[in-house]
Amino acid sequence: MPVEVVLGTQWGDEGKGKLVDIISQGIDICARCAGGNNAGHTIVVPMGPNGEKTMLDFHLLPCGLVNPTCVGLIGSGVVVHVPSFFAELEKLESKGLNCQGRLLLSDRAHLVFDFHQIVDGLKEVELGGKS
Numbered sequence: 329m330p331v332e333v334v335l336g337t338q339w340g341d342e343g344k345g346k347l348v349d350i351i352s353q354g355i356d357i358c359a360r361c362a363g364g365n366n367a368g369h370t371i372v373v374p375m376g377p378n379g380e381k382t383m384l385d386f387h388l389l390p391c392g393l394v395n396p397t398c399v400g401l402i403g404s405g406v407v408v409h410v411p412s413f414f415a416e417l418e419k420l421e422s423k424g425l426n427c428q429g430r431l432l433l434s435d436r437a438h439l440v441f442d443f444h445q446i447v448d449g450l451k452e453v454e455l456g457g458k459s
Contacts, residue, residue: 345369349391357399358392364407364440365416375424382423388416393427400427404436411442 332351336342349371352358368387373394375382384391388408390400402408421427 345371345386345391349394352390352392352395352398355392355395355398357401358390358395359401359403360388360390360406361403362405364388365409365412384420384423384425386416386420388413389420389427389431393420393425393430396426398430400431402431402433402437404434405438406434407438407440408433409440409445 332355334344334348334351336344346369348358349369365388368385369391370383370385371391371394372381372383374380384394388402388406390402392398393400417427417431
């Protein structure tokens with residue numbers, strides 16, 4: 329069974345998302361293994377019965393979900409901001425992308441809620457920019 333891996337060698341915009349979008353049309357599983365929702369990419373795909381060009385924004389969810397036979401996996405190294413996860417999922421589904429039954433989330437993924445960000449901000453204030 330062949331495996332294709334897209335692995336970034338640095339932090340930042342390397343074009344990984346675009347490459348994954350291109351190769352995901354023929355794959356069974358598209359997995360995110362690290363990172364969070366602080367970055368992302370936009371793709372334009374034909375959707376619906378008329379094939380209307382639709383812009384889809386991916387930040388946390390794997391873009392392989394555009395392939396209707398692909399399962400999206402969010403792995404153990406991914407930081408999942410729970411409110412952003414559900415907001416992204418809702419936005420994609422409102423544009424016609426059906427993710428039902430095709431999205432798996434590792435039980436070891438790192439979950440982050442809004443209060444974590446508040447505490448982090450307070451710690452930064454406490455350090456006074458000396459971090």
